[in-house]
Amino acid sequence: MVNIREIYRFDAVENENKEYIIDLLEELLDADHTICTCEQCILDIVAITLNELQPRYRVGILGSIDIDQRNHSEYQDTVVRALQYAVMRVTENPHHSVIFTRRSG
Numbered sequence: 554m555v556n557i558r559e560i561y562r563f564d565a566v567e568n569e570n571k572e573y574i575i576d577l578l579e580e581l582l583d584a585d586h587t588i589c590t591c592e593q594c595i596l597d598i599v600a601i602t603l604n605e606l607q608p609r610y611r612v613g614i615l616g617s618i619d620i621d622q623r624n625h626s627e628y629q630d631t632v633v634r635a636l637q638y639a640v641m642r643v644t645e646n647p648h649h650s651v652i653f654t655r656r657s658g
């Protein structure tokens with residue numbers, strides 16, 4: 554049997570949404586200091602946001618697929634809404650332990 558896992562670099566298949574969500578989340582965390590920044594909550598927020606969105610995979614080594622300018626703001630709005638929903642869900646029902654370290658500042 555051909556073992557393509559050993560031949561091809563599947564980590565080159567990237568989810569464009571994920572990088573974009575992380576960028577937007579960083580901006581949101583700068584603006585809103587009430588969001589828990591422990592690893593559990595941050596990863597939960599990203600996972601929930603990803604599940605709310607249509608997948609957007611591309612092959613990294615072949616370069617980025619250009620996002621149509623006309624649709625970009627619509628795409629951005631969709632991601633922001635999904636992110637806000639995820640933050641709300643995680644904030645209301647966090648999976649972190651009761652004792653956690655809050656980000657200072």
Ligand SMILES: [Zn+2]
Pocket residue numbers: 589590591592593594595647649653
């Ligand atoms: Zn947390």
